[in-house]
Amino acid sequence: MTPRDASDANDNRWSDLDRPPLNTAALRRALVREGALWSEVDVVQRTGSTNSDLVARAAAGKAAEGAVLVAEEQTAGRGRMDRHWTAPPRSGLFFSVLLNPAEVPVARWGWLPLLTGVAVATGLARAAGVDTSLKWPNDLLVTVGDEERKTGGILAERAGEDGVVVGVGINVTLRADELPVPQAGSLALAGATTTDRDPLLRAVLRSLEDWYGRWRSTGGDPAASGLQETYAAGCATLGRIVRAELPGDRSITGEAVAIDGDGRLVLATENGVQEPVGAGDIVHLRPA
Known part of the structure; x- marks a missing residue:
């Protein structure tokens, strides 16, 4: 095979039969309909x-x-703090959505990454039979063997004055020898009942539409919409001893005891203080 032939094979949409391309037309038929949130799928x-x-x-x-x-x-692909996210072609779901929660106070827009996490976990549980938990604030975790592994992440960015773009990356069919780091995982490695990305994407987007609608209809109230309670129930960070690595080279260690009304992680420290953390890296140290 010449170098040109090899390049053509790598670019062929059907070069990996275990990873067929998404069916754009079918996705549009299923998701873009009158009265639905999704207006276009590219x-x-x-x-x-x-x-x-x-x-x-x-x-x-x-x-x-x-x-x-x-x-x-x-x-x-980018994660929080400009970390890079790469994976083989057609091995995962990599997508972004544009939201315009104009009727929700901007102070509550910080809930959107957490809402997306709940929606993704719910959709994957239904469609793939995989128990997906949430590491605050934006990681998706699965169990591979007896290990907790990161299989996805979420990144929200402002888009102008009234928009938010939320990006999601999910490892679907990554094999063990393709993992970027030992702590990574995939739905396939976690025993998913299906790795067909078309129904997985439809399930995730329908779940996101449902949760976004609930949240928006309550003016973004995390308690009234059920979001705060549901996030806490699926959050693998709560109840554990963690280290929060904060901006400015500062860190806090304590037990993660709650998600407050602003979506912050509340840590109970050894000196008896409960300290909310709004941004930073969280390291799971051990169960409480």
Whole structure:
């Protein structure tokens, strides 16, 4: 095989029969309908970052609320603190959505990544039979063997004055020899009943539409919408001893005891103080 032939094979949408391409037309038929949140679904073969692309579309007035952008491969996917997220083509779900929660006070928009986590975990449980838990604030965890592994992440970014782009990355069929780090996992490694990405994506987006609608209808009230309680029930961070690594090279160690009304993680420290953490890296140290 010549170098050109090899390149063509790698670019062929059917080069990995275990990882067929998404069916764009079927996704649109299932998700874009009158009265639904999702207004358009676009699937691209390769891009740097779906979040960056959708933020740019929104800024140019080329995307409305409910736009969904999916990539078969991301070459510059980003997580929190500009960490990179890469995976083989068609091995996961990499997508971003544009939301415009105009009737919700901006102070409550910080709940959107947590809401997305609940929606993704709910959708995957239904469609793939995988118990997905949430590591505060934006990681999706599965169990591989007896180990807790990260299989996905969420990143929310402002898009202009009245929009938010929420990006989701989920490892679906990554094999053990493809994992970027030993702490990573995938739905396949966690024993998913299906790794067909079309029904998985439909389930996740329908769940996100449902939770977003509940939250928006209560003006973003996390208690009245049931979001705060549901997030806490599925949060693997609560009840554990953790270290919060904060901006400015500061850290706090304590037991994670609650998610407060602002979506912050509340730590009970050894000196008896309960301290809310609104941003930072959380390291699970051991069960409480």
